Amino acid sequence: MVVPILSLALYLQFADAPATNKDDSVASRVTEHEQSANHHSKAVNSKADANSPQVAITKAPNELPEPKVSSDVRLDPETARAAVQKVENSVYERATAMFEREPVDVEWANRYEQSLRDMFALHQGLQRVSINSISCHTTMCRIEVFTPRDADADFFTAMFYDGLASFRAGELNAEAAIARRMELGMTSVYVARKDHTLGFY
Numbered sequence: 001m002v003v004p005i006l007s008l009a010l011y012l013q014f015a016d017a018p019a020t021n022k023d024d025s026v027a028s029r030v031t032e033h034e035q036s037a038n039h040h041s042k043a044v045n046s047k048a049d050a051n052s053p054q055v056a057i058t059k060a061p062n063e064l065p066e067p068k069v070s071s072d073v074r075l076d077p078e079t080a081r082a083a084v085q086k087v088e089n090s091v092y093e094r095a096t097a098m099f100e101r102e103p104v105d106v107e108w109a110n111r112y113e114q115s116l117r118d119m120f121a122l123h124q125g126l127q128r129v130s131i132n133s134i135s136c137h138t139t140m141c142r143i144e145v146f147t148p149r150d151a152d153a154d155f156f157t158a159m160f161y162d163g164l165a166s167f168r169a170g171e172l173n174a175e176a177a178i179a180r181r182m183e184l185g186m187t188s189v190y191v192a193r194k195d196h197t198l199g200f201y
Contacts, residue, residue, distance in 0.1 A: 085182055085183060088179070088180045088181070088182065089181060089183075091179050091180075091200065091201065092179040092180060092181045092188065094200045095142075095177075095179045095188065095190055095198075095200040096179075096188070098199065098200050099137060099140065099142050099190065102137040102138050102139065102140070103137065103138055104136075104137045104138060105136075105137065105138040108136070108138070108193070109135075109136035109137060109138070109141075110136075112136045112141055112172075112193070113134055113135065113136050113141065115168075115171070115172055116134050116136075116141060116143060116172065116191075117134060118167075119163045119164075119167040119168075119172060120134075120163070122167070123159065123162070123163040123166075123167065125155070125158075125159030125162065125163070126156075126159050126160065126163050128155075128159075129145050129155075129156050129159065130145055130146040131143070131144070131145050132144040132145055132146055132186070138193070139192065139193045139196040140190050140191060140192050140193060140196065140198060141190070141191045141193075142188055142189070142190050142191075143160070143188065143189050143191070144186060144187070144188045145186075145187055145188075145189075146185055146186065147180075147182075147185055147186065147187040148185040149185075150182070152187075153178075153180055153182070153187045156187055156189075157178055157187070157189070160176070160189050161176065164176060164191070172191070174191050174192050174193070174194060175191070175192040175196075175197055175198055176189055176190065176191045176192070176198075177189070177190050177198050177200075177201060178190075179200075
């Protein structure tokens, strides 16, 4: 009875052993197959990378900056002169209209006109100026002179302001303003009466 039992135990032991080895063998072969496949895949990829043409990737160049436009745009002399004359003519016409609309304070006007004539007669610079008219109304006087050239107008302006400041210790010194009409060769200077202002600017 003991012999059959031992025989059965030995049979069961050896029957289980091959099964385990078989499973291990199958698992081992599967692992080896996977490793071989991975190695083959890496080799293929490496070969493909080596044989593939290399594409250089470059950044698109930055857009060229827009050309700078200088804000210092200068007008040609004739255009600049025309622009200046346009402004001067506007002032000249406005001053003329205001002066001619004003009534005349005869007593004050006659006295101040005579003082201005004396100033022109005694001032060496103003003696060289060609006077067209000297007239006063109520709040201002106007002196018109011929100035054919720009230099003539500049000379007259300088001499007139000097005369106001120096004649009779500045007796006639008051607010004054210049209005030109250069295409006509005329320059007018307006002098405000004391405690008054010129309103055409």
